Amino acid sequence: MNEYNQSANDWRGVIRRNNRNSVIVIGIFILMYVALGLLVDTFIYSQRYFQAPLGPIFHQIITLKLFPYATLISTFIAIISLWIVFIFHDKIMLLGTEYHEITPESAANLQEKQFYNIIEEMKVAAGLRFMPRVFIIEADYMNAFASGYSEKSAMVAITRGLLEKLDRDEIQAVMAHEISHVRHMDIKLTLMASILSNIMLVAIDVLFWNAYFSGSRRREGSGGSWLVLVIIVLRYVLPLVNMMLMLFLSRTREYMADAGCVELTRNNEPLARALLKIEGDTQANVEDYTKQYNQSTHDSLRRESYIYDPSMAGIGTHNAMSEWFSTHPSLENRLAALGYKPKK
Amino acid sequence: MSLFVILALVLLVVAFTIMTYNTLIAMIEAVRNNQKQIDIQLDRRFKVFESLIEVVKKYMDYEKSTLKDVTALRAQAQTAKASGDIAGQMAAENKISGVVSGLNLVFENYPDLKANQNAMELQEEIVSTENKLAFAKQAFNDSIETYNARKKMFFTAFVVAGFKSKLDFDYPYWQLASADEVKQKEDYTVKL
Numbered sequence: 001m002n003e004y005n006q007s008a009n010d011w012r013g014v015i016r017r018n019n020r021n022s023v024i025v026i027g028i029f030i031l032m033y034v035a036l037g038l039l040v041d042t043f044i045y046s047q048r049y050f051q052a053p054l055g056p057i058f059h060q061i062i063t064l065k066l067f068p069y070a071t072l073i074s075t076f077i078a079i080i081s082l083w084i085v086f087i088f089h090d091k092i093m094l095l096g097t098e099y100h101e102i103t104p105e106s107a108a109n110l111q112e113k114q115f116y117n118i119i120e121e122m123k124v125a126a127g128l129r130f131m132p133r134v135f136i137i138e139a140d141y142m143n144a145f146a147s148g149y150s151e152k153s154a155m156v157a158i159t160r161g162l163l164e165k166l167d168r169d170e171i172q173a174v175m176a177h178e179i180s181h182v183r184h185m186d187i188k189l190t191l192m193a194s195i196l197s198n199i200m201l202v203a204i205d206v207l208f209w210n211a212y213f214s215g216s217r218r219r220e221g222s223g224g225s226w227l228v229l230v231i232i233v234l235r236y237v238l239p240l241v242n243m244m245l246m247l248f249l250s251r252t253r254e255y256m257a258d259a260g261c262v263e264l265t266r267n268n269e270p271l272a273r274a275l276l277k278i279e280g281d282t283q284a285n286v287e288d289y290t291k292q293y294n295q296s297t298h299d300s301l302r303r304e305s306y307i308y309d310p311s312m313a314g315i316g317t318h319n320a321m322s323e324w325f326s327t328h329p330s331l332e333n334r335l336a337a338l339g340y341k342p343k344k
Numbered sequence: 345m346s347l348f349v350i351l352a353l354v355l356l357v358v359a360f361t362i363m364t365y366n367t368l369i370a371m372i373e374a375v376r377n378n379q380k381q382i383d384i385q386l387d388r389r390f391k392v393f394e395s396l397i398e399v400v401k402k403y404m405d406y407e408k409s410t411l412k413d414v415t416a417l418r419a420q421a422q423t424a425k426a427s428g429d430i431a432g433q434m435a436a437e438n439k440i441s442g443v444v445s446g447l448n449l450v451f452e453n454y455p456d457l458k459a460n461q462n463a464m465e466l467q468e469e470i471v472s473t474e475n476k477l478a479f480a481k482q483a484f485n486d487s488i489e490t491y492n493a494r495k496k497m498f499f500t501a502f503v504v505a506g507f508k509s510k511l512d513f514d515y516p517y518w519q520l521a522s523a524d525e526v527k528q529k530e531d532y533t534v535k536l
Contacts (some may be wrong), residue, residue, distance in 0.1 A: 029393035117468065118388050120472070120476065121472060121476050121479050122479075124385070124479040124480050125483055126480055127377075127378060264479075277450065289434075
């Protein structure tokens with residue numbers, strides 16, 4: 001902590017900037033989704049009228065003279081799957097961990113009671129109309145996460161390790177970060193983006209194999225060949241673009257939650273201290289914590305809403321491509337956004 | 345065609361007016377609720393501290409006068425509130441805060457008491473209660489900020505001008521009542 005210069009944090013500015021970034025990302029996602037739907041439609045109609053050039057077909061679809069079935073159907077699928085996921089989401093968040101719920105009556109000791117008080121205080125500060133459900137996860141590693149976006153499903157969870165090792169102010173900062181996630185509806189947003197992205201990937205895959213087989217059957221010259229080329233390129237570029245967008249969105253929301261923490265507590269120091277402590281502690285116990293993180297299955301579900309991404313300390317649970325990049329900004333960048341720059 | 349354009353424009357203006365109106369109403373109610381939230385927290389604090397003093401009574405004689413003080417101050421606050429004297433009410437509530445910080449010091453002076461689990465729990469209760477009160481005031485000021493900023497924005501200001509009695513309120517921010525009070529709190533140091 002002493003190695004950093006402290007300065008004030010402009011949380012209003014940070015929130016405004018990152019909010020704008022999120023709107024841009026979500027806008028790009030929706031545009032991509034519609035564009036892909038239209039591409040599928042163009043492909044289907046070009047199969048049916050394979051003498052006609054592509055330009056007029058596309059124009060007819062845009063002006064609704066040819067009905068864009070695929071675009072509408074895929075939008076419908078997206079809405080249905082979003083709805084289903086929103087219903088079941090809070091039930092899967094705690095999957096694979098050993099946890100118990102805290103209420104004012106069930107708090108076993110002063111520490112747990114204090115933890116509950118802290119969340120109540122943050123609820124008052126945020127002006128929430130509901131009290132989120134509070135959970136403690138029985139694990140030594142230091143982490144916390146929030147989930148939900150409505151009165152029914154809002155919840156915050158903290159690991160025993162974090163509760164033991166941080167002081168009151170630091171826990172308050174961590175919880176303010178989590179409550180900010182709930183308040184900014186980050187869970188809803190990232191879920192929506194990831195569902196759109198997954199449907200897009202399935203659609204482009206189906207389209208690819210369709211084009212592959214129909215292409216080998218017929219060999220007509222017209223515009224069909226460059227449409228196939230576009231599909232081939234998209235099949236390899238789209239997953240990459242989607243992943244970059246998702247990561248950018250997730251990091252944007254992290255910055256916003258950090259700024260939201262300063263908004264609620266009007267103090268940037270405890271969060272900076274807590275982050276440094278968590279990082280130090282995780283690095284000191286990498287081996288032990290790797291084991292524990294791996295024991296709790298379905299960890300990838302929680303990763304995006306953790307306060308601290310364990311893969312930053314080299315704890316990876318899977319070897320998926322997304323592990324190469326972190327869902328969170330680096331500690332240094334987060335501290336800088338909070339107003340802490342390392343002394344030279 | 346031109347008729348269509350005009351119709352579209354009118355529709356746009358009406359839609360904007362309705363949306364702005366509804367948002368502002370929601371904001372006004374949020375401010376009002378947050379204002380009452382301060383009262384809720386004040387009330388909660390009184391109840392919590394009353395029961396706190398009941399427990400502490402077993403340990404010291406100090407508390408008998410304290411309890412009397414708090415009860416008297418509470419009565420003072422109530423009558424001030426009933427007569428609409430906000431400043432008087434705030435002054436009495438602030439004095440309760442002073443008594444309570446005295447209590448906190450008493451805890452420090454009795455190691456035996458400090459080690460006691462009940463006392464520690466009650467101390468946590470004091471901290472949390474005072475925090476909740478402060479956060480309620482903060483939330484109140486924050487909601488006034490959002491409302492005021494929106495109200496004065498370009499275009500929105502026109503809608504507000506159209507429905508002045510419904511949408512235009514002037515809520516003062518919560519703050520210390522006088523310059524003397526600010527000075528007194530600024531200069532405050534802990535004396536043991």
